[in-house]
Amino acid sequence: xxxxxxxxxxxxxxxxxxxxxxxxxxxxxxxxxxxxxxxxxxxxxxxxxxxxxxxxxxxxxxxxxxxxxxxxxxxxxxxxxxxxxxxxxxxxxxxxxxx
Amino acid sequence: xxxxxxxxxxxxxxxxxxxxxxxxxxxxxxxxxxxxxxxxxxxxxxxxxxxxxxxxxxxxxxxxxxxxxxxxxxxxxxxxxxxxxxxxxxxxxxxxxxxxxxxxxxxxxxxxxxxxxxxxxxxxxxxxxxxxxxxxxxxxxxxxxxxxxxxxxxxxxxxxxxxx
Numbered sequence: 001x002x003x004x005x006x007x008x009x010x011x012x013x014x015x016x017x018x019x020x021x022x023x024x025x026x027x028x029x030x031x032x033x034x035x036x037x038x039x040x041x042x043x044x045x046x047x048x049x050x051x052x053x054x055x056x057x058x059x060x061x062x063x064x065x066x067x068x069x070x071x072x073x074x075x076x077x078x079x080x081x082x083x084x085x086x087x088x089x090x091x092x093x094x095x096x097x098x099x
Numbered sequence: 100x101x102x103x104x105x106x107x108x109x110x111x112x113x114x115x116x117x118x119x120x121x122x123x124x125x126x127x128x129x130x131x132x133x134x135x136x137x138x139x140x141x142x143x144x145x146x147x148x149x150x151x152x153x154x155x156x157x158x159x160x161x162x163x164x165x166x167x168x169x170x171x172x173x174x175x176x177x178x179x180x181x182x183x184x185x186x187x188x189x190x191x192x193x194x195x196x197x198x199x200x201x202x203x204x205x206x207x208x209x210x211x212x213x214x215x216x217x218x219x220x221x222x223x224x225x226x227x228x229x230x231x232x233x234x235x236x237x238x239x240x241x242x243x244x245x246x247x248x249x250x251x252x253x254x255x256x257x258x259x260x261x262x263x
Contacts (some may be wrong), residue, residue: 006144032131035138044194046145053222076113076169081260
């Protein structure tokens with residue numbers, strides 16, 4: 001197997017995730033797109049770890065998984081708070097801090 | 100080698116198709132369900148790369164916990180169960196242009212630099228023992244920092260989400 005096939009798969013997933021973050025209006029769907037981005041990074045880390053023959057890539061992928069779980073927990077809590085205050089999860093309506 | 104490439108292609112095609120559905124479907128619940136396919140495909144890629152422990156952790160943490168959290172989030176924000184025309188912003192062409200431009204730059208850079216590099220053949224899979232030895236020796240400081248971060252995120256999520 002070539003290394004570059006994993007890197008290209010991860011690039012495609014990353015860019016799909018970026019498109020999702022930029023184009024979605026629903027806060028929960030934006031968080032899902034961020035999960036896509038984090039998964040793309042994980043595939044990169046594990047592929048480079050296999051390429052170098054060390055476990056460091058896998059260890060960092062595990063850290064990314066742990067931090068992604070924390071991020072989803074806090075992110076969904078914030079989305080729920082916004083929903084409770086505004087009765088909507090539309091991120092284009094959240095502009096109170098706009099200068 | 101051929102069998103591995105066939106499995107890689109099947110899983111990669113499934114992942115890319117499902118990821119496109121995640122960012123284009125107008126049904127919030129379906130987006131979460133398509134995300135399961137992407138995450139399962141990523142777990143398969145980890146197994147293909149010989150990273151057993153990461154693959155199993157991916158299934159446990161992502162498909163087991165994160166997806167359930169998303170479904171609870173969808174339920175609690177009272178998203179409509181059917182198609183919803185309000186889930187996309189108007190600037191989708193710009194977002195697509197940004198994504199395609201980024202994809203062009205990233206794939207050109209990776210192919211240009213890593214072209215022709217083969218993964219080592221007949222590697223033994225990295226066992227959970229090696230991974231845990233590495234975490235508890237070389238990476239003990241990041242590991243402790245992660246545990247503190249998880250605690251902080253737990254408390255933060257409770258404080259943010261609870262009713263006054």
